[in-house]
Amino acid sequence: MTEPLLQIKGLSVDFRTDDGVVHAVTDVSLAVQPGEIVAIVGESGSGKTVTAMSVLRLLPKAAEVSADAIAFRGTDLRTLSAARLRAIRGGPVGMIFQDPMTALNPVMTIGGQVAEAVLLHQRRPDRKAAWRRAVELLGLVGVPDPAERVKQYPHEFSGGMRQRAMIAMAIANDPDLIIADEPTTALDVTIQAQVLALLRKAQAETGAATILITHDLGVVAELADRVVVMYAGRVVESAGVRELFAVPRHPYTKGLLASLPRMDLDVDQLDPIPGNPPNMAAPPAGCPFHPRCPLARDRCRTELPPLLEIGVGRSSACHFHDELAVTA
Amino acid sequence: MGAFLVRRLSINVLVFFLITIAVFALVHKTPGDPIAMQIPADQLNSGSADFIAQKRAELGLDRSLVVQYWHWLTNALHGDLGYSLLNGRPVTELLGERIGPTIELMGVGLLISLLIAFPLGILAARRRNSWLDYGATVVSLGSVSIPVFFVALIVIYVFTLKFQWFPSSGISDPTNPGLLDSLHHLVLPALILGFGNSGPFMRYVRSSMITELDADYVRTANAKGASPRRVVLRHAFRNSLIPVLTVIATNLPQLLAGAVVIEQVFAWPGMGQLAVSSVNQHDYSVIVGFALLIAIIVLLSNLLADVLYTVVDPRVRLR
Numbered sequence: 001m002t003e004p005l006l007q008i009k010g011l012s013v014d015f016r017t018d019d020g021v022v023h024a025v026t027d028v029s030l031a032v033q034p035g036e037i038v039a040i041v042g043e044s045g046s047g048k049t050v051t052a053m054s055v056l057r058l059l060p061k062a063a064e065v066s067a068d069a070i071a072f073r074g075t076d077l078r079t080l081s082a083a084r085l086r087a088i089r090g091g092p093v094g095m096i097f098q099d100p101m102t103a104l105n106p107v108m109t110i111g112g113q114v115a116e117a118v119l120l121h122q123r124r125p126d127r128k129a130a131w132r133r134a135v136e137l138l139g140l141v142g143v144p145d146p147a148e149r150v151k152q153y154p155h156e157f158s159g160g161m162r163q164r165a166m167i168a169m170a171i172a173n174d175p176d177l178i179i180a181d182e183p184t185t186a187l188d189v190t191i192q193a194q195v196l197a198l199l200r201k202a203q204a205e206t207g208a209a210t211i212l213i214t215h216d217l218g219v220v221a222e223l224a225d226r227v228v229v230m231y232a233g234r235v236v237e238s239a240g241v242r243e244l245f246a247v248p249r250h251p252y253t254k255g256l257l258a259s260l261p262r263m264d265l266d267v268d269q270l271d272p273i274p275g276n277p278p279n280m281a282a283p284p285a286g287c288p289f290h291p292r293c294p295l296a297r298d299r300c301r302t303e304l305p306p307l308l309e310i311g312v313g314r315s316s317a318c319h320f321h322d323e324l325a326v327t328a
Numbered sequence: 329m330g331a332f333l334v335r336r337l338s339i340n341v342l343v344f345f346l347i348t349i350a351v352f353a354l355v356h357k358t359p360g361d362p363i364a365m366q367i368p369a370d371q372l373n374s375g376s377a378d379f380i381a382q383k384r385a386e387l388g389l390d391r392s393l394v395v396q397y398w399h400w401l402t403n404a405l406h407g408d409l410g411y412s413l414l415n416g417r418p419v420t421e422l423l424g425e426r427i428g429p430t431i432e433l434m435g436v437g438l439l440i441s442l443l444i445a446f447p448l449g450i451l452a453a454r455r456r457n458s459w460l461d462y463g464a465t466v467v468s469l470g471s472v473s474i475p476v477f478f479v480a481l482i483v484i485y486v487f488t489l490k491f492q493w494f495p496s497s498g499i500s501d502p503t504n505p506g507l508l509d510s511l512h513h514l515v516l517p518a519l520i521l522g523f524g525n526s527g528p529f530m531r532y533v534r535s536s537m538i539t540e541l542d543a544d545y546v547r548t549a550n551a552k553g554a555s556p557r558r559v560v561l562r563h564a565f566r567n568s569l570i571p572v573l574t575v576i577a578t579n580l581p582q583l584l585a586g587a588v589v590i591e592q593v594f595a596w597p598g599m600g601q602l603a604v605s606s607v608n609q610h611d612y613s614v615i616v617g618f619a620l621l622i623a624i625i626v627l628l629s630n631l632l633a634d635v636l637y638t639v640v641d642p643r644v645r646l647r
């Protein structure tokens with residue numbers, strides 16, 4: 001296998017809060033190959049956003065991040081100087097955020113913001129060229145009449161149009177990796193499909209690898225090559241999308257899939273698995289999923305199951321993953 | 329934008345009339361009589377009552393308040409604010425020669441307070457809970473809680489009496505006039521006024537900046553590769569101005585109040601001085617004229633804040 005584009009090893013993120021230390025992410029490892037679309041799924045609070053933000057060191061100062069490796073094309077992002085990190089942010093790595101209502105600066109024109117993304121990565125900053133490119137990019141992502149609409153402000157754009165502008169900024173410098181954190185969650189259902197189609201088109205045209213964070217298993221089935229399932233700040237299963245949907249090898253994944261009579265419903269809408277995710281300031285001993293797991297037994301209450309390779313390109317963090325392989 | 333301004337303007341005109349009515353009523357209801365004030369106590373006798381009544385009739389003070397107000401208003405709209413009851417000079421003339429020094433003091437004082445408040449507030453917001461943040465808090469608390477006259481006395485003691493660096497009285501030296509001399513006289517009063525007003529501004533700049541630096545669009549700017557300086561100056565700063573502008577505009581009466589005190593201490597020949605002496609002597613027409621002028625200044629600055637709003641926040645234009 002070639003060197004991964006992005007390699008995260010042993011990532012842990014803690015937040016010191018008044019209620020104690022919140023272990024938002026614990027020992028997460030993840031590799032993204034060039035051109036690959038990796039979906040990260042999991043309930044609210046499972047650590048998806050925190051994982052994604054730690055790649056470009058975008059977490060607030062309060063976050064205590066530790067990792068054995070965070071490498072992009074072999075460059076160690078943990079220790080990279082601030083200036084060189086900025087060259088990667090918005091350059092070879094583009095980001096798209098969940099809420100286009102708040103993710104854009106309300107007092108700057110859309111064109112100004114897209115052009116800024118271009119300008120910040122030009123070798124010789126050229127405002128006029130950046131502005132022309134902004135118009136071109138907005139046209140590319142399907143904003144009608146881009147030459148006029150560049151001059152408008154975010155409040156003059158609909159939610160879907162704003163998310164298109166976000167995508168335009170993310171792909172402005174022909175990235176190798178796009179990190180999209182729930183890019184459609186805040187949008188109307190009809191708009192969601194359009195934005196997803198655009199995202200797929202952008203991905204296909206740039207050939208960028210993509211980390212797609214989503215609640216929507218329908219989107220995962222449609223877009224992703226590989227799926228990483230997170231629970232309570234840990235990766236509990238990771239597999240190719242077909243294999244995962246065919247034979248989930250972790251009870252949590254199985255619960256997610258079993259509760260999907262229709263592919264287009266949200267994980268959260270269905271509340272598929274009885275019970276709530278654990279308090280991350282005081283996670284249960286043993287397997288963090290055991291209070292909700294139908295297969296749980298004594299061993300699960302005391303012994304943390306490690307994430308083990310259980311086949312080619314797939315792993316599971318369940319003591320009894322074998323049993324699931326049989327039932328399929 | 330046009331409709332927005334027209335609406336704000338008409339509200340301001342309404343407020344303006346209410347202020348003049350209130351001031352007019354208040355001034356004329358205060359105990360004490362401007363004519364009687366001018367007669368020395370030992371000369372008051374049975375005949376002075378008639379004299380006072382006659383004088384009051386001459387000046388129209390015996391008529392009903394409504395009539396007096398109407399009279400005053402129609403004249404005022406023609407630019408005539410009446411005459412001083414004390415020395416008979418036109419009120420517009422009296423105010424006219426006093427307004428310049430006060431505006432100068434307030435303007436430079438405001439500028440200084442902003443020059444203190446913005447850098448300190450922004451730095452404090454960027455380095456929350458650092459020694460710099462705490463230091464800025466102490467400075468702003470000091471600026472709010474130490475009375476202006478007290479600061480003035482200390483400053484005069486140190487810079488005028490001890491080191492003799494700056495003068496502490498008047499607006500210029502008639503024997504040696506010029507721009508440099510004017511600036512020299514302006515330094516102490518303007519610095520004290522500016523310092524006294526910087527505290528609340530700084531707190532608002534800081535808290536507004538903290539809110540903005542936590543906003544999602546700041547994370548977006550960071551994710552695009554913007555430098556911290558650019559994130560603060562290009563993105564957060566302009567957003568943080570929106571609430572701060574209101575504070576600056578609504579704080580103008582306090583700025584003026586501070587200027588009145590400082591004018592007393594530094595013998596600064598502005599409106600504050602004039603107002604204090606007029607109040608002491610019940611010089612009605614000057615007091616009302618002064619109040620009118622303040623109302624105009626405050627309303628104009630509110631209007632200016634409204635205009636600046638539409639410049640800073642594109643969302644306001646459509647409302």
Ligand SMILES: Nc1ncnc2c1ncn2[C@@H]1O[C@H](COP(=O)(O)OP(=O)(O)OP(=O)(O)O)[C@@H](O)[C@H]1O
Nearest residue numbers: 015022024043044045046047048049050051060280
């Ligand atoms: N700034 C912070 N301070 C304290 N705790 C935080 C902070 N940011 C995140 N967390 C905690 O970290 C955990 C993981 O949060 P994260 O945002 O990564 O979840 P998520 O999987 O993205 O959820 P969602 O689907 O709701 O976006 C949560 O328990 C959250 O409360």
Ligand code: SF4
Nearest residue numbers: 287290293300318319
């Ligand atoms: S280790 Fe035990 S509790 Fe955890 S998922 Fe597997 S069976 Fe369930």
Ligand SMILES: [Mg+2]
Nearest residue numbers: 048049050181
């Ligand atoms: Mg999230």
